[in-house]
Amino acid sequence: xxxxxxxxxxxxxxxxxxxxxxxxxxxxxxxxxxxxxxxxxxxxxxxxxxxxxxxxxxxxxxxxxxxxxxxxxxxxxxxxxxxxxxxxxxxxxxxxxxxxxxxxxxxxxxxxxxxxxxxxxxxxxxxxxxxxxxxxxxxxxxxxxxxxxxxxxxxxxxxxxxxxxxxxxxxxxxxxxxxxxxxxxxxxxxxxxxxxxxxxxxxxxxxxxxxxxxxxxxxxxxxxxxxxxxxxxxxxxxxxxxxxxxxxxxxxxxxxxxxxxxxxxxxxxxxxxxxxxxxxxxx
Amino acid sequence: xxxxxxxxxxxxxxxxxxxxxxxxxxxxxxxxxxxxxxxxxxxxxxxxxxxxxxxxxxxxxxxxxxxxxxxxxxxxxxxxxxxxxxxxxxxxxxxxxxxxxxxxxxxxxxxxxxxxxxxxxxxxxxxxxxxxxxxxxxxxxxxxxxxxxxxxxxxxxxxxxxxxxxxxxxxxxxxxxxxxxxxxxxxxxxxxxxxxxxxxxxxxxxxxxxxxxxxxxxxxxxxxxxxxxxxxxxxxxxxxxxxxxxxxxxxxxxxxxxxxxxxxxxxxxxxxxxxxxxxxxxxxxxxxx
Numbered sequence: 426x427x428x429x430x431x432x433x434x435x436x437x438x439x440x441x442x443x444x445x446x447x448x449x450x451x452x453x454x455x456x457x458x459x460x461x462x463x464x465x466x467x468x469x470x471x472x473x474x475x476x477x478x479x480x481x482x483x484x485x486x487x488x489x490x491x492x493x494x495x496x497x498x499x500x501x502x503x504x505x506x507x508x509x510x511x512x513x514x515x516x517x518x519x520x521x522x523x524x525x526x527x528x529x530x531x532x533x534x535x536x537x538x539x540x541x542x543x544x545x546x547x548x549x550x551x552x553x554x555x556x557x558x559x560x561x562x563x564x565x566x567x568x569x570x571x572x573x574x575x576x577x578x579x580x581x582x583x584x585x586x587x588x589x590x591x592x593x594x595x596x597x598x599x600x601x602x603x604x605x606x607x608x609x610x611x612x613x614x615x616x617x618x619x620x621x622x623x624x625x626x627x628x629x630x631x632x633x634x635x636x637x638x639x640x641x642x643x644x645x646x647x648x649x650x651x652x653x654x655x656x657x658x659x660x661x662x663x664x665x666x667x668x669x670x671x672x673x674x675x676x677x678x679x680x681x682x683x684x685x686x687x688x689x690x691x692x693x694x695x696x697x698x699x700x701x702x703x704x705x706x707x708x
Numbered sequence: 709x710x711x712x713x714x715x716x717x718x719x720x721x722x723x724x725x726x727x728x729x730x731x732x733x734x735x736x737x738x739x740x741x742x743x744x745x746x747x748x749x750x751x752x753x754x755x756x757x758x759x760x761x762x763x764x765x766x767x768x769x770x771x772x773x774x775x776x777x778x779x780x781x782x783x784x785x786x787x788x789x790x791x792x793x794x795x796x797x798x799x800x801x802x803x804x805x806x807x808x809x810x811x812x813x814x815x816x817x818x819x820x821x822x823x824x825x826x827x828x829x830x831x832x833x834x835x836x837x838x839x840x841x842x843x844x845x846x847x848x849x850x851x852x853x854x855x856x857x858x859x860x861x862x863x864x865x866x867x868x869x870x871x872x873x874x875x876x877x878x879x880x881x882x883x884x885x886x887x888x889x890x891x892x893x894x895x896x897x898x899x900x901x902x903x904x905x906x907x908x909x910x911x912x913x914x915x916x917x918x919x920x921x922x923x924x925x926x927x928x929x930x931x932x933x934x935x936x937x938x939x940x941x942x943x944x945x946x947x948x949x950x951x952x953x954x955x956x957x958x959x960x961x962x963x964x965x966x967x968x969x970x971x972x973x974x975x976x977x978x979x980x981x982x983x984x985x986x987x988x989x990x991x992x993x994x995x996x997x
Contacts, residue, residue: 466888467859571757598885600756600915602954627888630959667890672959679985698966705972708992
């Protein structure tokens with residue numbers, strides 16, 4: 426299940442005085458089973474980009490191929506595309522609307538035209554996958570905590586059985602434990618169900634801990650597209666475009682400046698710990 | 709000296725009702741909180757989602773009234789209706805989503821809205837708009853439309869709107885939750901500047917532990933109660949306890965904690981990168997001798 430963007434441009438309000446480009450010559454190749462972090466400052470084009478990936482927005486020029494087929498072509502079935510590429514928006518819990526959690530999760534698969542039994546099976550499965558307590562299945566989603574609501578919202582997308590899951594800042598507004606839980610959940614969905622995951626985030630620490638590849642957007646263009654270590658080694662350029670490296674990466678830089686023999690490309694806490702212990706043992 | 713904010717055994721209960729309006733139960737969101745904030749302090753309130761932080765904060769400018777107990781803002785009891793506008797003017801509030809707080813078509817109009825409502829003379833309104841936008845370093849955008857600003861910039865405009873009312877205290881309820889790293893830095897920098905230069909009391913509610921390191925005092929809430937209280941150093945030295953409360957510590961603090969567990973004799977806690985590097989250099993030097 427690959428998504429390929431080839432020379433994609435998107436200009437908002439084209440042919441008006443207000444025209445401004447949101448995506449400029451974007452070329453991205455996403456393969457099956459990848460776990461990708463998408464970062465960029467506010468207004469860098471991240472949201473526009475992900476909405477292209479399931480056909481909610483069409484490029485003003487360029488092509489997007491899903492499994493080798495051009496999604497802009499006449500006759501391409503957008504409904505299948507949207508069932509396959511699940512998009513979880515920012516603050517997805519604002520979109521919950523049903524009287525109980527179970528019904529809410531049923532909404533997506535029912536819209537796919539599946540038989541009632543299959544719909545309910547999928548809803549049950551999806552709620553279990555996100556680790557939602559069965560005691561609350563028939564409770565109003567509005568009585569739940571922020572983190573629990575978000576689980577229900579994610580389950581609503583999982584029930585569509587997407588093969589690609591795109592999440593726009595799934596941890597915004599959650600407490601540290603809630604953040605860890607949601608990220609752990611996403612990571613296990615990726616590992617166990619082999620879903621391709623694209624995670625939009627403002628937290629460099631989260632991205633560094635979980636993803637295999639980072640795409641950095643800046644002013645509508647792809648600024649970097651590489652594994653975390655490589656991307657964060659450009660921390661100076663990242664700062665110029667409103668981003669940063671994880672705190673531990675800076676620590677290692679400081680330590681190297683202070684004369685410690687440590688690897689400055691470290692991006693996670695575990696690696697940092699090992700590097701420091703190694704460096705200390707040499708003293 | 710009068711306290712900026714004081715709560716005495718503050719209790720707030722939500723009454724839950726079913727669809728027909730029958731009472732289903734009562735949730736105690738704030739449970740006997742005694743808190744006192746002196747003028748000019750920088751206070752941080754931590755706590756997991758649903759711990760009662762926001763409910764508590766809404767008492768500080770009379771958006772909510774206590775079920776039991778009392779809240780005083782600058783000596784005024786919030787429940788006394790006669791003080792309502794004074795309380796709201798003295799204690800300004802900033803919320804999470806900047807888009808919900810901006811109403812003006814252009815930045816200066818938005819910032820002038822508060823003082824205009826207070827009946828400030830026109831000339832003075834413009835003076836206040838000027839100085840508030842300068843305080844948050846947004847004076848360049850005076851004539852811009854808020855729609856064209858980034859999240860961090862919008863949030864700074866919201867802050868300017870509060871400053872223009874000349875408050876003694878600003879309460880910020882997760883002001884950085886929706887922002888990118890630069891936006892976050894800008895907003896926290898603006899909050900610190902207000903506190904240090906203008907001597908405005910700041911109460912910051914946040915889920916980002918890094919933002920708390922420079923606070924004068926930290927309160928940690930759980931189930932409506934204040935369960936920990938102290939300087940950032942005192943609070944962040946208890947990594948395990950914070951984890952139990954579904955919270956964390958800054959990444960450097962956690963790194964130091966992990967290293968300490970592996971036998972590296974680091975002081976507890978380490979709050980900044982510089983402290984960590986200095987401590988490690990110290991250890992290296994002592995080993996060389």
